[in-house]
Amino acid sequence: QLQLQESGPGLVKPSETLSLTCTVSGGSINNISYFWGWIRQPPGKGLEWIGIIYYSGGTYYNASLKSRVTMSVDTSKNQFSLKLNSVTAADTAVYYCARLSYSDYFRVFDYWGQGTLVTVSS
Amino acid sequence: SYVLTQPPSVSVAPGKTASITCGGNNIAYETVHWYQQKPGQAPVLVVYGESDRPSGIPERFFGSASGNTATLTISRVEAGDEADYYCQVWDRDSDHVIFGGGTKVTVL
Numbered sequence: 001q002l003q004l005q006e007s008g009p010g011l012v013k014p015s016e017t018l019s020l021t022c023t024v025s026g027g028s029i030n031n032i033s034y035f036w037g038w039i040r041q042p043p044g045k046g047l048e049w050i051g052i053i054y055y056s057g058g059t060y061y062n063a064s065l066k067s068r069v070t071m072s073v074d075t076s077k078n079q080f081s082l083k084l085n086s087v088t089a090a091d092t093a094v095y096y097c098a099r100l101s102y103s104d105y106f107r108v109f110d111y112w113g114q115g116t117l118v119t120v121s122s
Numbered sequence: 123s124y125v126l127t128q129p130p131s132v133s134v135a136p137g138k139t140a141s142i143t144c145g146g147n148n149i150a151y152e153t154v155h156w157y158q159q160k161p162g163q164a165p166v167l168v169v170y171g172e173s174d175r176p177s178g179i180p181e182r183f184f185g186s187a188s189g190n191t192a193t194l195t196i197s198r199v200e201a202g203d204e205a206d207y208y209c210q211v212w213d214r215d216s217d218h219v220i221f222g223g224g225t226k227v228t229v230l
Contacts, residue, residue, distance in 0.1 A: 037219070047157075047165065047208055049219040060217050063123075096164055100219075106153035106171060107212035107219055112164040 002027040004097050004113035012091075012120050018084040022097030022113060023077070030055045030075045035100040037109065038071065038082045040093040048093075052100050052107075053080055087120045094118075124213040126222035133228045134199045142225045144192040144209030152211045154192040156185055159206045159224075168207075169194060196227070204229045 008020035022036070029036060037052035051061040053071040061069050065084070073080040084091060094117050098109040127145040134140040144154060157165035167176050169185040184195045196203055209222040 039221075046224040047221040049221060052219070062218060063216065102212075106155070108155045108167065108170045108210070109157075109165075109219075110167050110170070110176065112166070115164050 002099065002111045004099065004111060006095060006097050006113045006116040008116065008118070010117060010119060012087055012118060013122050014088055014120055015086055018082070018087050018091060018095075018118055018120070020082045020095055020097075020116065020118070021079050022081070023079050024099075025078070028075075029073065029078045029080065033101065035060075035102060035107070036073065036080045037098050037100045039096045039098060039109070039112075040091075041096070041115075042090075042093045050082065050084075050095075089120050092118065092120045123216045123218060124211065124220050126209055126211065126220055128207075128209060128222040128225045130223070131226045131228065133230055134196075135230045136199055136201060138199055140196040140199050140203070140227055142194040142196075142207050142209075142227065144194070144222050145190055146192070146211065147190060149192050149211070150187045150189055152187075152192075154185060154187055155210045156183075156194045157208045157210065158203075159208065160204075165208065199229055201229050203227060 003025045005023045012018045035052040038050040053059045068085050070083040094115040096115045097113045099111040156169040158168045159165040168183045173185045182197045206224045208224045
């Protein structure tokens, strides 16, 4: 059974960089059939797609966050990571990592981590 | 970019049928997926490719689409179906994953 687990600081100061890592177990991140992604959810609000990364390092980012987002992958550790710089209180959210299955016709997140709350506050 | 519109809330009595809509321009030509999210939990995929279900999801969950509206139908609603539901598509033009705003389903 595939499992994803987010890790990283739960508190980040304004203007600093949010850094999270997702560890994948029960399957290899080094798989041509999937992308690996990040989604966030501000308290009491809906889901917002942040971006996805392929095992080879190719990325697609949400245009609204693109200038502040960097994603990377470490296949040797079966992990992928998110960095979001210049954070403000608006970046306070539960951050989820997830696996994205894809074809020519769709992209769907079929496995999710449990999520981790990141609060931006001084 | 592509926009998905969901009603904020839907109420349904136990044993009845709930219909959750997701509006989008010519959404019938898109592949729509649906997620269930219970309080304090991560979203769970319940319908993908409009009408397929992952292993373990009951047949009571069914997806369909026509024109500008996609619908998640939950038949014989149970108390355990109370949750937020999100629709999702992939916008080919922008290469973005798009989520609807979510619908809170309340079982009366």
